[in-house]
Amino acid sequence: MAKKSVIPYGPQHPVLPEPIHLDLVVEDEKVVEAIPSIGFIHRGLESLVDKRDFNQMTYVAERTCGICSFQHGMGYCEAVEHIFGVEIPERAKFLRTIWAELGRMHSHLLWLGLLADGFGFENLFYQCWRIREKILDMQEMTSGGRLIFSVNTIGGVLKDIPADMLRTILSTIDEVEAELKTVQKTFLNDYTVQTRLKGVGVLTQDQAHDLGCAGPFGRASGINTDMRKLGYAAYPYIDFEPIISSDGDSYARCECRIGELFQSMDILRQAIAKIPNETDLATPVKGNPNGEYFMRVEQPRGEAVYYVKANGKPYVERLRIRTPTFANLPGLCEMLKNTELADIGLLILTIDPCISCTER
């Protein structure tokens, strides 16, 4: 019987772009248990509702996370719009969908790059990030910001995407698709990559269901969950099916996210084809919000929940954000049991951790 010892992992670690601390209980090279401790990036963002009114909170909500910043803003705005009971213009719904899917694409490409870096394939990491820059250029062209757009407002959006920009988006997607197909071959067919990913960090469907896993992490274990199907923004007008795999290992997670990249391109093409011509971009709201609402949106990492409670004052009474990585942490700790110590860095990356979201 080997002796148990504890290895501290993080908060500063070469594999992790963000600080998270794990205490790994190991027997020889096998991890028996992983105990997470979080709080290194806790800011207390939700408490800012006392100091910023409900319009200003849109910009604070966007800064919950810099990667899925648009979708955080959108989630908060949709919640407040439901409290007001306003219907946003149709064109604004489609614009939100376009920006949300661009955000999902850049987030998944970022993750693919980090995964490649995690298993030591630096060239692939650079290729993914090179492709990602094209998406960032489109985000900058349409909104003015590379990562944080600030185009959401209560009742709609602030900026329009003109027809020539929409055409540029379509032609850029075609370029990205062609390049992604070559990168995809390496991720899915390369022998070395397969040995690092296949059968590593398996989470079964039952475990994933019991632990409440969300997003691509849950979908890779066979859980059919996609909040886009609830029909916010312009998703009811768009034809798509969640991408699900049943293997539950690291390879399935990689496959799921690559599938979602192509799906996002498809959604973008559909949205651009169906976008109505309107000049109105935002429905003005009057007075202060009064009531509460529970909004669920599908972010690149999974389901995010926005709970807003207002009491007729300019300052919202309570804002609660639950982010996908927080839901996936129990799944991560379960998955890390009985794995090799050398795989830990890679396995933490496969849930696509966003610690800034988690700790807010």
Place this chain on the structure above:
Amino acid sequence: MANIKRSPWLLHYDGSSCNGCDIEVLACLTPVYDAERFGIMNTGDPMQADILLITGGINAQNQPTVKQLYEQMPRPKVVVAVGVCACTGGVFKECYNILGGADTTIPVDIYVPGCAARPQAIIDGIVKAVDLFQKRLEEHYAKKRGQGRNEVSANG
């Protein structure tokens, strides 16, 4: 060896940023912006790092970590605060858990503004940090040489 220019190594730590500046720092190191052409290299080891890039403000839990990372770096060292949160605390300044910018805990040499800081601005900060590092390195060696002579004369 004093006359040979060194390649400064870079350490990146995420204080309590929203992730925006972190991924822009990483984007700087990838081929499109390619900050490595200025002779720097990214490392994950504070003991081998010369330049510390810090993003995000300081909170109660990460303060000891930031202090430890700074102390583990060999002298001379340069600190670059990337993004408005690392400069002053930014949009989160009034949050209960934020103590302020990076300069509340460690001495900061270069401030890079922006929310999120653009790669061009980060590269500008890195280039300034490389120059400052070379200057400090020369001063460091000059001081060492001075000490050496004093020892010789004292012994002689």
